[in-house]
Amino acid sequence: MNRPELLAPAGDLERLKWAIDYGADAVYLGGKEFSLRSNAKNFSLEEIKEGCEYAHERNKKVYVTVNILFHENDTNGLIEYLKHLEECKVDAIISSDLFILDLIKKEKINIEFHLSTQKSSLNSEAVKFYLKNGVKRVVLARECSLEDMKSIKIRTNADMEVFIHGAMCMGYSGRCTLSNYFTNRDSNRGACAQICRWVFDLYDGDEKVSNETKFSFAPKDQQLLLYIKELMEIGVNSFKIEGRMKSVYYLATILSVYRKVIDGILDGTYKYDPLDEIILRRCANRESLPQYVKEFPGVNEQYYMDREEKTNQDFLGVVLGYDKETKEIILEERNYFSVGDKINIFGPGNRSIFLDVKYIKNEDGNLVENANHPREVLRIPCTTEVSVNDLIRVDFIN
Amino acid sequence: MNKFYITNPSDIDRYINLDVSGFIFGIEKFSSEFNSYLSLDEISLMCDKCKNNNKDIIIFLNRLYFESEIDELRETIKELSKLNVIIGFTDDSVLNILDEIGFKGESMLIANHLGTNSYTLDFYLNRGVKNAYISTEITIDEINEINNHTNSNIFIKGYGYLNMATSSRKLLTNYFMFINKNKDKNSYTFKDFVTSKEFKIVEEYNSNFYTGDVYNSIEFIDKLDNLNIILDNYMIDEEVFYKEVNNFINHNISEGNYTGFLDKKTVYKVEDYE
Numbered sequence: 001m002n003r004p005e006l007l008a009p010a011g012d013l014e015r016l017k018w019a020i021d022y023g024a025d026a027v028y029l030g031g032k033e034f035s036l037r038s039n040a041k042n043f044s045l046e047e048i049k050e051g052c053e054y055a056h057e058r059n060k061k062v063y064v065t066v067n068i069l070f071h072e073n074d075t076n077g078l079i080e081y082l083k084h085l086e087e088c089k090v091d092a093i094i095s096s097d098l099f100i101l102d103l104i105k106k107e108k109i110n111i112e113f114h115l116s117t118q119k120s121s122l123n124s125e126a127v128k129f130y131l132k133n134g135v136k137r138v139v140l141a142r143e144c145s146l147e148d149m150k151s152i153k154i155r156t157n158a159d160m161e162v163f164i165h166g167a168m169c170m171g172y173s174g175r176c177t178l179s180n181y182f183t184n185r186d187s188n189r190g191a192c193a194q195i196c197r198w199v200f201d202l203y204d205g206d207e208k209v210s211n212e213t214k215f216s217f218a219p220k221d222q223q224l225l226l227y228i229k230e231l232m233e234i235g236v237n238s239f240k241i242e243g244r245m246k247s248v249y250y251l252a253t254i255l256s257v258y259r260k261v262i263d264g265i266l267d268g269t270y271k272y273d274p275l276d277e278i279i280l281r282r283c284a285n286r287e288s289l290p291q292y293v294k295e296f297p298g299v300n301e302q303y304y305m306d307r308e309e310k311t312n313q314d315f316l317g318v319v320l321g322y323d324k325e326t327k328e329i330i331l332e333e334r335n336y337f338s339v340g341d342k343i344n345i346f347g348p349g350n351r352s353i354f355l356d357v358k359y360i361k362n363e364d365g366n367l368v369e370n371a372n373h374p375r376e377v378l379r380i381p382c383t384t385e386v387s388v389n390d391l392i393r394v395d396f397i398n
Numbered sequence: 399m400n401k402f403y404i405t406n407p408s409d410i411d412r413y414i415n416l417d418v419s420g421f422i423f424g425i426e427k428f429s430s431e432f433n434s435y436l437s438l439d440e441i442s443l444m445c446d447k448c449k450n451n452n453k454d455i456i457i458f459l460n461r462l463y464f465e466s467e468i469d470e471l472r473e474t475i476k477e478l479s480k481l482n483v484i485i486g487f488t489d490d491s492v493l494n495i496l497d498e499i500g501f502k503g504e505s506m507l508i509a510n511h512l513g514t515n516s517y518t519l520d521f522y523l524n525r526g527v528k529n530a531y532i533s534t535e536i537t538i539d540e541i542n543e544i545n546n547h548t549n550s551n552i553f554i555k556g557y558g559y560l561n562m563a564t565s566s567r568k569l570l571t572n573y574f575m576f577i578n579k580n581k582d583k584n585s586y587t588f589k590d591f592v593t594s595k596e597f598k599i600v601e602e603y604n605s606n607f608y609t610g611d612v613y614n615s616i617e618f619i620d621k622l623d624n625l626n627i628i629l630d631n632y633m634i635d636e637e638v639f640y641k642e643v644n645n646f647i648n649h650n651i652s653e654g655n656y657t658g659f660l661d662k663k664t665v666y667k668v669e670d671y672e
Contacts, residue, residue: 069511069512069514069515070514070515070517070518071514071515071536071540072514072515072516072536072540072543072544072547073540073543074515075515075517096512097515097517097518098518098521098522099515099517099518099520099521101521102520102521102524103517119490120462122462122463122464122465122489123463123464123465123467123468123489123491124465124468124491125468125471125472125490125491125492125494125495126489126490126491126494128494129490129491129493129494129497130490132494133525141462143464143566144464144465147465147466148464148465148466151465152465170563170565170567170569171563171564171565171607172462172564172565172566174511174512175462175510175511175512175563175564176511176562176563176564176565177511177535177562177563178562178563178607180535180562180659180664181560181562181597181609182590184662184664184665185664185665186535186664186665188511188512188514189664191664191665198590199591200588200589200590200591201588201589201591202573202586202587202588203586203587203588203589203596204582204583204586204587205587209577209579209586210577211577213576213577215573215588216573217565217567217569217573217605219567296566296567296568297567298568298572298575299572299575299576301567301572302567302569302572302576304573304576304577
């Protein structure tokens with residue numbers, strides 16, 4: 001069984017580094033131009049270069065999304081931009097506009113082209129067409145089932161990337177312009193207003209059909225934790241996590257779980273652990289399900305009431321250092337916790353320790369009962385040494 | 399000078415002597431967004447009739463196809479390729495199959511929302527696709543720039559409901575199941591609370607979202623010169639449609655119609671609002 005790539009989103013340079021440290025084999029990111037998710041911070045060219053250096057020093061890869069759907073006048077500066085990406089040693093671009101294939105060939109720009117999921121590749125004949133024309137990897141549509149993927153792999157032997165976790169579009173990617181019609185914000189150029197998260201009244205002629213349950217078409221998230229082994233057996237080359245706008249905590253948590261599962265399958269030590277699913281579910285604000293892999297999503301794969309999205313305060317802090325003399329963790333707080341609370345500290349390589357908070361010291365060295373000032377630097381006792389950038393969360397396990 | 403193409407008229411004899419250049423049909427199983435679909439045999443009969451009247455026939459393979467459909471799609475395309483029709487496609491699988499079977503006829507990219515620049519059309523043109531049906535989310539200026547910058551034969555929508563989105567989910571079936579009511583039909587409307595604007599949702603093979611208003615570009619017809627204009631009767635009363643077709647042919651210009659994005663540019667980045 002081949003080792004698949006675990007591919008993580010990186011909304012900015014900080015998150016790129018966290019993603020790599022927490023087990024990603026590759027990251028994808030957007031530049032300031034030509035990229036969807038225009039509300040993410042995104043990367044300057046200098047930051048892309050720094051990100052590539054950071055990744056390549058650790059034998060990891062960087063892909064840059066050039067995935068807007070270009071309007072006629074949007075291409076100004078595109079050739080120069082692609083040349084800059086080549087100079088930064090970006091490993092590939094992810095794009096759905098096929099003219100870029102011809103452009104990089106004509107301009108002799110040495111950069112791989114990965115076909116974005118925006119193109120909605122669902123079948124082997126389409127994939128064959130893309131491979132013939134120079135596409136190096138196809139990001140399959142999220143609508144593909146395991147059977148579809150298997151057949152596509154057998155018929156094309158394509159390098160295939162598959163989304164395994166995160167938010168989903170209601171429609172076929174690239175084929176939804178509700179945002180354009182409702183808000184004039186162009187969904188295919190990075191300004192999607194997520195109309196699929198709105199609620200509406202439904203009518204049959206003049207008769208209102210919807211009652212207190214408003215009409216909605218908001219999908220729940222996708223989670224393929226239980227299908228990782230099957231995906232590896234099919235020969236999927238890259239497992240992609242969605243979410244360039246997500247937090248460091250989200251990224252580290254999701255990556256830690258999938259890293260452990262993939263490595264466990266590869267070395268034969270993997271055993272299903274229900275805790276993994278709990279961890280994945282708790283760090284997201286929406287319910288996550290397998291969606292299309294086994295059967296078409298039905299009534300349970302959507303939300304119908306007003307946003308049933310929950311936030312949680314599991315993420316308690318980031319480890320800034322460890323004082324070996326006092327055996328204290330120095331941390332920056334994120335969410336409220338108190339003396340007596342049970343916490344879990346986890347870090348790259350599946351390091352994980354559990355402890356009770358015996359005391360909390362504030363920045364002045366005074367003992368306090370509660371940590372209730374986000375970003376405050378605090379100390380708590382711990383006999384086990386922890387590392388910078390380990391994360392602290394609520395112990396929802398014990 | 400515009401050329402007009404009519405989708406799937408229920409009575410072709412009514413239109414065949416009008417100054418229209420051709421007809422567009424959907425085929426059973428592999429097309430969507432038509433009032434009805436033809437079998438291969440019916441398409442063959444229609445070809446004879448259109449050939450005698452010097453009209454084009456375009457078959458719209460305007461869906462995305464799942465892997466399980468590909469083998470049957472290939473056989474259908476083989477049969478279609480024997481007829482004198484232009485084969486329109488949304489899914490690039492069709493182009494690959496046409497290439498593999500050595501198709502010598504004309505094809506058309508049905509780009510839907512994705513046809514927003516001339517460079518993409520040139521990509522397909524360089525691979526033998528001479529015709530392209532482009533996006534309805536671009537302005538008149540953008541349409542004309544695209545037309546000026548490519549040798550591709552450009553088709554635009556002139557009349558009909560505009561597709562806003564397509565989902566493979568059964569969104570109506572799911573909702574009715576959730577609220578425990580019977581779904582009596584496949585087409586409903588939904589309203590936005592803020593604007594009270596009305597939109598359509600239709601569940602057939604996919605769930606498709608449409609504008610509530612019928613798009614009608616006739617007031618801009620003089621600015622859309624040298625383009626092929628598709629007049630689409632999907633979900634439109636046949637008498638109303640027939641009248642509108644004649645309005646286009648005779649340049650009976652009316653104002654105050656819903657004109658989509660023809661004179662309204664979409665925002666690229668949110669800060670562009672400021």
